[in-house]
Amino acid sequence: MADKASRGLVIYGDGLMPLIYSNLHSLASRASCGFLSLRESKDERVVRELAQLLDVHDPSISDRFMGMRAAFFTLGFSVKGFDELATELLRLLGFQEGKIIESGEFDLVFMHIWLDEVLGRLMQIAQPGSEISSRLYFSLVMSYGAVPPTNSDLSFLFPHQSYIMKGGNIRHHHPMLIAQWQEAVTRMDMATMFSFEEFAKHGGNLVILADRFLHELAFKLWKAPKYGA
DSSP: OOSSOOEEEEEEETTOTTOOOHHHHHHHHHSEEEEEEEEOOSSOHHHHHHHHHHTOOSSOHHHHTTTOOEEEEEEOOSSOOHHHHHHHHHHHTTEETTEEOTTOSOSEEEEEESOSHHHHHHHHHTOTTSTGGGTEEEEEEEOOSSOOSSOOBOTTOSSOOTHHHHSOSEEEEEEEEEEEEOTTTSOOOSOOSSSHHHHHHHOSSOEEEGGGHHHHHHHHTTSSOOTTO
């Protein structure tokens, strides 16, 4: 149980679900895994999915979530030093040289990225037992991009949750996959690989709507009451 507010790092792998690497499986094996379902929309895919994940509204994130300071980056970069990138992401949250700086710039950093290697470096820096790992709430979200012809149907998951009945026009296939990890805080489920089939069989979180993700995350960072409470 955390005795101080955590800081959140979200990496969103836009359209990368078909391209899974060993670092993602390593994260899944220690994380709490599940799905974020998407609403049907006529908006262009990238805009539609990102808007739901951020639950876009007129009030700012700071106004909605008790002054939470959030930064958002979208990167389509060539090979940059991954050590430098991982170190800078953690520095923005007040984690520097293996220590916690209480006066960090942000409570939440959200990164929209097309790369994998930075994940391995982040996990190395925030390894179990380090000072950082006790205060970093890390979320990895992966989407499919163009919908491939594979089985990814959410309708068979039980128990069925309330969003199915009152959530509106929900897409019941090809959800976002999410793995969340904080040392000694998140539950470790039985998933050992980052895949739809593995999360459906062994993931511990089942499904929530993508546009509720930010509310749940703000609660974990002590910036909002429990969603649904």
